[in-house]
Amino acid sequence: MKMKFHGITVCVIILCAIVTVDAKNTIKKTQQGTSIADLNTFNEQLVTITNKAIPTVVSISAEKKMGSPRDARKMPMPFPMPKEAKAVGSGVIVDKRGYIVTNNHVVKNTKSITVTLFDKRTFPCELIGSDPATDIAVIKIQGDVPKDIPVAEMADSDTLKVGEIAIAIGNPFGFGHTVTMGIISATGREGFGLADYEYFIQTDAAINPGNSGGALINVTGKLVGINTAIFSRNGGYMGIGFAIPSNMVKQVVDELIQKGKVTRGWLGVYIQNITPEIAKNFKYDGKQGVVVADVMNNSPAKNANLEIGDIIVSVNGTTVSDINQLRRNVAALKPGSTAKVKIFRAGKEMDVDVIIAELPQQQAMEEKAVELDIIGLRVGDITEENAYKFRITDTTGVIVMEVSEDGPAYQAGMMVGDIIKEIENTPVENVSRYNELLAHYQKKETLLLLVKRGGIHKFVVIKKSEK
Numbered sequence: 001m002k003m004k005f006h007g008i009t010v011c012v013i014i015l016c017a018i019v020t021v022d023a024k025n026t027i028k029k030t031q032q033g034t035s036i037a038d039l040n041t042f043n044e045q046l047v048t049i050t051n052k053a054i055p056t057v058v059s060i061s062a063e064k065k066m067g068s069p070r071d072a073r074k075m076p077m078p079f080p081m082p083k084e085a086k087a088v089g090s091g092v093i094v095d096k097r098g099y100i101v102t103n104n105h106v107v108k109n110t111k112s113i114t115v116t117l118f119d120k121r122t123f124p125c126e127l128i129g130s131d132p133a134t135d136i137a138v139i140k141i142q143g144d145v146p147k148d149i150p151v152a153e154m155a156d157s158d159t160l161k162v163g164e165i166a167i168a169i170g171n172p173f174g175f176g177h178t179v180t181m182g183i184i185s186a187t188g189r190e191g192f193g194l195a196d197y198e199y200f201i202q203t204d205a206a207i208n209p210g211n212s213g214g215a216l217i218n219v220t221g222k223l224v225g226i227n228t229a230i231f232s233r234n235g236g237y238m239g240i241g242f243a244i245p246s247n248m249v250k251q252v253v254d255e256l257i258q259k260g261k262v263t264r265g266w267l268g269v270y271i272q273n274i275t276p277e278i279a280k281n282f283k284y285d286g287k288q289g290v291v292v293a294d295v296m297n298n299s300p301a302k303n304a305n306l307e308i309g310d311i312i313v314s315v316n317g318t319t320v321s322d323i324n325q326l327r328r329n330v331a332a333l334k335p336g337s338t339a340k341v342k343i344f345r346a347g348k349e350m351d352v353d354v355i356i357a358e359l360p361q362q363q364a365m366e367e368k369a370v371e372l373d374i375i376g377l378r379v380g381d382i383t384e385e386n387a388y389k390f391r392i393t394d395t396t397g398v399i400v401m402e403v404s405e406d407g408p409a410y411q412a413g414m415m416v417g418d419i420i421k422e423i424e425n426t427p428v429e430n431v432s433r434y435n436e437l438l439a440h441y442q443k444k445e446t447l448l449l450l451v452k453r454g455g456i457h458k459f460v461v462i463k464k465s466e467k
Contacts, residue, residue, distance in 0.1 A: 049221035050167060050179055055118040056152040056223075057215050059171040060102055060125075060139075062087040062110040090170035090214030091115060091139065092152050092223060094253060098123075098141030101253050102213030103228050104130045107137050115141065117149075118177055129256035133196040133264075135228055136249060138256040152215060155222035157245035160187055160201065168205040168227055168241070170214025180206040189242060190324050194229055197328055200242035201225045207241035216243040225249070251332070265333030266359040268299020269306060270387055270395065271323050282311060284344055288321050289313045294395050304341070304354040311344040331359065373438060375447065375462050376407015377414065381431050390417045394452065397421045398434045412462045415453065422450035 063086055089106030093099070100115060107113055113125040123141045130137035141149075164184045172178050182205030190198040203216060207230050216225035225243030255262045271290040278284075278291055292310045295301050312320050316339055320326045333339055335358035342351050360383070372378050379398040380386055386399050400418040403410050420428050423437040424447065441447055449460045 046167075046181075046219070049217075049219065050169075053152065053167070053215060053217050053221045053223075054169055054177050054179065055150040056093045057169045057171075057177060058091045058093065058100060058115040058117055059174075059176045060087075060089045060091050060106055060213065061114045061116070062089070062107050063112045065109045065111050088171060088174055088210045089212045090210065090227070092213070092215045092226065093149060094152055094154070095257070096145070096149060096151055098145035098149065099128065099253070099257055100125065100139050100141070101226060101249060102137055102139060103226065104132050104135045104137040106213050107139060108132075113139055115139070116176065121146070129260040129262075131252050131256060131262045133262070134244060134248060134252050135195045136226070136244060136252045136256070138253055152217075152223045153221070154246045154250055155218055155220070155224045157201065157224050157247045160184055160218075160224060160245070162186060165219050166201075166203045166205045166224070167217045167219075168203070168207055168211065168214060169217065170207070170211035170227060172208035172210045174210055182206070185240070187245075192229070192231075192242075194242075197248075197331060198324070199245060199248060199328065200228070201245050203241050203243060204239045205241060211241075222246075223249075263335060264331040264359040265335055265337070265339075265356040266300060267326075267330045267354065267356070268296040268301040269312075270294040270296070270393060271312070271326065272393060273322050274311065282309065282344070283347055284311055286311070286313065286344065288319055289344065290320055290323050290326055293393050300354050300357045304352050306341075306343065306352065306354070307345065309345070312341060313344055313349065314342040315339055330356070372402065372404050372407065373435075374442065375438070375464065376404035376409045378402040379420065379431055379434055382419070392419060394419055394421075396427070396429050397452065398428055398431050408462050408464055412460050414451070414460065414462075417453070419452040420449055421452055421457070422448075424448050425450075 087106055087110070089102060091100040091102035094101050107127055108130065110127070113127065114122055115125050116122045123143070125139040126142055128138040128140050162184055166182050166184050168180045168182070170178060182203050184201060185204050186202040189200040189202050192198060201216065201224065205216065207227050211227045214227045215223055216227055218224050224246050226249050227241065227243045229242045231238065231240040252262055270293040272293050274284070274289050274291055279286070282291070289311045292301075292306060292308055292312065294308055295306055312326060314320055315326065315329050318329060320329075330339075333356045335356055337356050339354045339356050340351055341354050342349055378401045380401045382392070382394055382397060382399055387393070390399060392399070397419040400414060400416055400420065403414050403416055420434065422428055423434070424441055426437055428434050428437065445464055447462045447464070449462060451458055451460050
């Protein structure tokens with residue numbers, strides 16, 4: 001899907017220093033205190049830890065089911081997705097029992113998966129579980145697992161610092177077990193629309209197609225992230241790559257191995273970040289927190305009497321900085337547990353106990369509705385997850401999740417992320433009402449839709465295909 005290689009980015013620029021050699025070839029240290037001997041020592045250490053980590057990375061070849069490329073049209077983004085019948089990616093061995101972590105997009109919609117170890121041994125694998133919300137999947141070697149199989153050791157990604165050396169290992173363009181080096185460029189990157197829960201590590205270590213699911217390690221050889229995407233305007237490596245941090249990987253992998261799925265906590269609110277204007281109108285002096293724009297019916301928030309206009313300040317003592325952090329923190333809570341939510345309402349702070357529920361399986365519901373409708377659309381209700389994914393605050397209407405390039409809606413200019421508010425001047429509250437109206441007007445040659453895109457309403461006339 002998203003990895004593009006270019007060449008090894010060597011960081012000796014920040015490590016090297018000019019050295020002088022006297023008549024007897026004695027190495028003198030420079031003013032920076034670095035010598036050739038120091039560089040040789042560093043180089044040997046780098047070789048040692050890299051060679052230890054390489055065998056924990058596998059090359060993945062996954063045969064895709066026919067028709068899976070349609071998934072690439074679900075959401076527009078600047079990260080190329082593979083459309084070929086066979087996917088090539090990478091994975092990291094994380095358990096002696098033969099469990100391997102990779103990206104969901106590498107093994108999604110596959111009918112067979114094969115991994116190749118560093119020593120060229122190949123094994124068929126089965127899919128244990130996947131989590132599209134983080135783009136993480138776990139596969140397992142079938143049959144007898146080699147006793148000498150190496151396992152990656154995970155680091156604490158929360159301790160990463162910008163400027164640290166980072167080493168990427170993967171299978172770019174099918175060139176198995178390729179190593180590149182760079183630095184940690186940034187941490188906590190989010191808002192790209194690649195996954196529902198994003199908190200990426202950014203690195204300039206060269207990453208290319210086939211690197212998806214590969215390892216990002218530190219100078220101790222420990223796994224700090226799983227490479228998953230690059231930002232590119234031309235489909236090639238441009239020095240900006242992203243990896244899922246190891247702490248997030250570990251949490252998801254553990255649940256997938258134990259239960260085959262990931263269970264997340266759910267609050268049930270539509271939220272937006274605090275702006276100076278909002279803070280002023282609510283007479284709120286705080287700098288952090290999120291404001292409740294709406295409360296979902298039959299949700300934990302509704303049951304706890306949270307209200308529109310409440311500002312969520314903290315959850316279980318952890319200050320809420322923005323909507324992304326709140327979503328991650330709530331998702332990590334165990335369903336059935338009680339969370340102490342501090343809110344600001346009517347000029348004062350108060351604590352509210354909220355019994356966390358399990359996040360509805362939106363992905364599962366979407367998978368059931370795989371068929372496109374008569375105008376070539378697949379639509380979804382405006383849920384908390386969809387509202388976040390498409391950055392909208394509407395609570396009524398339906399979101400366009402997929403557009404068939406062969407359908408009349410595509411010809412009329414409909415796009416993924418559009419909100420359909422009306423059909424033939426009749427309000428569309430949800431998917432059920434949308435389907436009723438489509439059926440009611442099925443004999444009309446054209447349909448008039450009121451669509452909201454980027455905050456702007458516009459009318460769209462869809463001419464039905466001739467039978």
